[in-house]
Amino acid sequence: MSQFADRLLAWFDRDGRHDLPWQHPRTPYRVWLAEIMLQQTQVQTAIPYYTRFLDALPTLPDLAAADTDRVMALWAGLGYYARARNLHRAAQVCVLEHGGDLPDDFETLATLPGIGRSTAGAILAQAHGQRLAILDGNVKRTLARFHGVEGWPGSSPVEKKLWQLAESHLPDTRLADYTQAIMDFGATLCTRHDPACVLCPMQDDCVARREGRVGQLPEAKPGKPLPERRTLMLWVQDAQGRVLLSRRRGKGVWSGLWSLPETEGADAAREWLARHVAADFDAGEDLPVFEHVFSHYRLHIEPRRWRLSDAGVAEDARVGDNADLRWQPMENLHELGLPAPVKKLLGAPP
DNA sequence: AAGACGGGGGT
DNA sequence: ACCCCAGTCTT
Structure with missing residues (x-):
């Protein structure tokens, strides 16, 4: 044929x-x-x-x-x-x-x-x-x-x-x-x-x-409703205008990209902040919640921002390329791969 | 066999 | 608010 x-x-x-x-x-x-x-x-x-x-x-x-x-x-x-x-x-x-x-x-x-x-x-x-x-x-x-x-x-x-x-x-x-x-x-x-x-x-x-x-033809994929998930994104900036980023590991979404640290709720955030940057959770400022849709679930992102008055501190922050955590100057964000919604959030501050 | 994996573009 | 797109890997 x-x-x-x-x-x-x-x-x-x-x-x-x-x-x-x-x-x-x-x-x-x-x-x-x-x-x-x-x-x-x-x-x-x-x-x-x-x-x-x-x-x-x-x-x-x-x-x-x-x-x-x-x-x-x-x-x-x-x-x-x-x-x-x-x-x-x-x-x-x-x-x-x-x-x-x-x-x-x-x-x-x-x-x-x-x-x-x-x-x-x-x-x-x-x-x-x-x-x-x-x-x-x-x-x-x-x-x-x-x-x-x-x-x-x-x-x-x-x-x-x-x-x-x-x-x-x-x-x-x-x-x-x-x-x-x-x-x-x-x-x-x-x-x-x-x-x-x-x-x-x-x-x-x-x-x-x-x-x-x-x-x-062809017939459509059998559909089903998307599950919903929520996450807290921690936006920590120090006095020098740097933002604290975390490298995502494992097999989940955005693996290999740098992103804002995430926790499941306020308690976990409190703990994470105390351990890594000695910041007070209550001193943070809630930013508007927004949504990001994946092919397999809908994510509600709850950003909260802290502006530290001193230079930030964090474990592993000086180790270099292999660290899971780094302070990144806001003007150099383009050097790293950021998830689209994170890039949007950091690039267009409310 | 089914689910995980991102984001942009079209309608 | 959906639906789709020059697929592959894991479970």
């Missing part, structure tokens, strides 16, 4: 995007960075981050040699920070074990942190022309419609079926263009809302189109 690929490639040559930053040149490192950034992030959002990242770290060995805070700062604002940590670790593995390049065989590539089946296929197809399929959100939507596949594409059986279909359409040549084409097609023509079916070169063979079910 190469009709699908032939028509898609013809569409791409005429109507696809050929000016995306990772297309010129289409090197493994550049394609890799693009694929990781484009996981759960739209092209227009990713492009400024992409060009800035590549400008700062032009090659894979540059990335491997960069320190964590630099990488996280370049990623801050994109979200899903495990992508950045995995990218950094994978680059270091490539330098240590693969001569400073990304592996060019699927099995080895897909072993690297952050690179799964789809991303490995995307990299090898685009950078080396290998005949491998991808299955991202755009491809899932396109194939679900074209073949009339029922069910939520995130479920195992549906995903398995879609992988089969994706592989069945692979052309024998032009794999790099085909891979870019099918992603581009889903992003710009076979869109979630108001797809441009009248312009579609495959419309005559599209099951959803023929049966008038374009609006019903």
Whole structure:
């Protein structure tokens, strides 16, 4: 069934995007960075981050040699920070074990942190022309419609079926263009809302189109209400205009980023302040509560601010890059990766 | 098989 | 106020 690929490639040559930053040149490192950034992030959002990242770290060995805070700062604002940590670790593995390049065989590539089946296929197809399929959100939507596949594409059986279909359409040549084409097609023509079916070169063979079910496919994820959580954010400033930041550890949200210290309630805050900065909880000033929504819960942030009259003190504050706590000058916040709501809070004081 | 993981943009 | 997006990893 190469009709699908032939028509898609013809569409791409005429109507696809050929000016995306990772297309010129289409090197493994550049394609890799693009694929990781484009996981759960739209092209227009990713492009400024992409060009800035590549400008700062032009090659894979540059990335491997960069320190964590630099990488996280370049990623801050994109979200899903495990992508950045995995990218950094994978680059270091490539330098240590693969001569400073990304592996060019699927099995080895897909072993690297952050690179799964789809991303490995995307990299090898685009950078080396290998005949491998991808299955991202755009491809899932396109194939679900074209073949009339029922069910939520995130479920195992549906995903398995879609992988089969994706592989069945692979052309024998032009794999790099085909891979870019099918992603581009889903992003710009076979869109979630108001797809441009009248312009579609495959419309005559599209099951959803023929049966008038374009609006019903693919099926939506079964929904459920978001849980709610609350946290106290402690904004402590010293007389020199520095703010006390804490590096987030573990596997929770914002891992690897610097953020305001958090506690679950006033009692814990009282204790934390006494131990680290000898500040009086009651001397603090409540700032307006605001909300931050994640994909899996809704967070109510209760900020409270202290302005110390002396230079602040804190354990580990002078240890340097590996400390979990540091006094950071307000004017140098851009050096660190801050969670978006924290950046907003510190940058726009009420 | 299901849940965790961020933030921006569209409608 | 929802819904979605160039997925992967962990449990």
